[in-house]
Amino acid sequence: MDYEKDGAxxxxxxxxxxxxxxxxxxxxxxxxxxxxxxxxxxxMTDLPADxxxxxxxxxxxxxxxxxxxPILCDAKMVASGVTRSRLxxxxxxxxxxxxPRTAPLARDLGTTRSAAAVExxxxxxxxxxxxxxxxxxxxxxxxxxxxAGWPKPAAIIGLPVGFIGAAESKAELxxxxxGVPFLTLLGRRxxxxxxxxxxxxxxxxxx
Amino acid sequence: MDYEKDGAxxxxxxxxxxxxxxxxxxxxxxxxxxxxxxxxxxxMTDLPADxxxxxxxxxxxxxxxxxxxPILCDAKMVASGVTRSRLxxxxxxxxxxxxPRTAPLARDLGTTRSAAAVExxxxxxxxxxxxxxxxxxxxxxxxxxxxAGWPKPAAIIGLPVGFIGAAESKAELxxxxxGVPFLTLLGRRxxxxxxxxxxxxxxxxxx
Numbered sequence: 001m002d003y004e005k006d007g008a009x010x011x012x013x014x015x016x017x018x019x020x021x022x023x024x025x026x027x028x029x030x031x032x033x034x035x036x037x038x039x040x041x042x043x044m045t046d047l048p049a050d051x052x053x054x055x056x057x058x059x060x061x062x063x064x065x066x067x068x069x070p071i072l073c074d075a076k077m078v079a080s081g082v083t084r085s086r087l088x089x090x091x092x093x094x095x096x097x098x099x100p101r102t103a104p105l106a107r108d109l110g111t112t113r114s115a116a117a118v119e120x121x122x123x124x125x126x127x128x129x130x131x132x133x134x135x136x137x138x139x140x141x142x143x144x145x146x147x148a149g150w151p152k153p154a155a156i157i158g159l160p161v162g163f164i165g166a167a168e169s170k171a172e173l174x175x176x177x178x179g180v181p182f183l184t185l186l187g188r189r190x191x192x193x194x195x196x197x198x199x200x201x202x203x204x205x206x207x
Numbered sequence: 208m209d210y211e212k213d214g215a216x217x218x219x220x221x222x223x224x225x226x227x228x229x230x231x232x233x234x235x236x237x238x239x240x241x242x243x244x245x246x247x248x249x250x251m252t253d254l255p256a257d258x259x260x261x262x263x264x265x266x267x268x269x270x271x272x273x274x275x276x277p278i279l280c281d282a283k284m285v286a287s288g289v290t291r292s293r294l295x296x297x298x299x300x301x302x303x304x305x306x307p308r309t310a311p312l313a314r315d316l317g318t319t320r321s322a323a324a325v326e327x328x329x330x331x332x333x334x335x336x337x338x339x340x341x342x343x344x345x346x347x348x349x350x351x352x353x354x355a356g357w358p359k360p361a362a363i364i365g366l367p368v369g370f371i372g373a374a375e376s377k378a379e380l381x382x383x384x385x386g387v388p389f390l391t392l393l394g395r396r397x398x399x400x401x402x403x404x405x406x407x408x409x410x411x412x413x414x
Contacts, residue, residue, distance in 0.1 A: 006319075010319070040369060043396045077287055080288075081287075136210070161400075192284065
C-alpha cells in the first residue's frame, strides 16, 4: 500500500492542509496555533466558527506553565494525553477523579464525581491551567466556586463534550469567564483529544 | 446555576437524546450500542452515515474479551480511557508506543513509531481486539502484516483521525477487512475518545 510513513512529513502536510482549509482569520496567531491542533485532533476544519476565547488565553497559560503551574484535568484521558516533553517545567498533570476522597464528596455534595473532584483542586487552583475535556459538571462546578470567591486559575480550557450540559456550560464560560482567560468551543463538540491538543499547543508553540 | 448533577440521569438523558436524533436503522442492536457510545464521545449524531462494519464485530470482540483476549491500542490515550470495570476478564490493555524497542524498529523499517509498535503485537495479535484511535500508519501497517500472513485478531476497531492517511486507511479497512470483523468511520473523523467508546461498548453491553 502506498502511504506516507514519515512522521514529520505527516505532521507538516496535516498542518498545511488545516491552514489551507480552516478560516483562522480573526484569531491571534497563538490562539490559531491552538485551534490548528484542536482541528488536527478531531479532523474537522469547521471548528473556528464555534471557538470562543480570550485573546490572552494562550499567553497566560504558557506563562503559567513556564512558572511551574500544575495542569488540572477532569479526565484521565486528558492527563494521559499531555505530551510531557512539551511541558516547560516538568509540570504536574493531575486528574483527581479516582482520588479516594472524590466519591464520598460527590455523595455529600449531591453531584457527580467529576464535579466533586474540583473540590480537591482548591489548594492548587490559583494560577493553574485547567483543562476540561469530558464533563460539563466539572466546568459548571468550577464556575460556581469562582463565583464563591475561589482564587483564579491562569487559564481555563473548557471543552466538555456531549448532550446534557456541555453546550450550556461552555456558553456560560464564554458569557462570563469570571476574569479568567479561557478557550472554548460552543455546542456539543469537544472532548479529551481536543483538550489535550489545546494543552499541547499552550505548553509549547512548536507546531 | 441550574444543571443536571445526577450522573446516572446525565447518562440516561444523553443516550435518550442520541437515540432520538441519530438514524440507527440498518445497524444490528449491538453495533448500534457501540455507535451510540461513539456519538456520546464526540457530540455528533450524524456518525451513522459514515459508519462501516461487519455485523459480527461486536459479538466477536465481546467473545474474545470474555475469553481473556488482550486489547492492543495505538495510543496511550486509548489505553488509559478503557473503563477497567467493564472488562470481563481483567483483560490486558496494551500500548507499546513507548516500548524501548519501538523507536529503533521505526528507524529500521522507515516508518512511524505508531506503525513500528505493531511489530511488537506479533505474539499477541491472534484473537486480540485491536483499537486504533490515532494513527493511520498503525492501521495501514497492521493491514500489510495481515496481507503477509500474520494470524488474525478477533476484531479491529479502526478509528484513526486526521488529514493524512486517516480516510484512506479506513477506506482500505472497509474495502477489504482481510477476514477480520471490523468497525470504522469513513472520512477524517475518529480519534481516541471514539475508539475508547467503541471498546467500552464491546466490553460490556450495559448502556
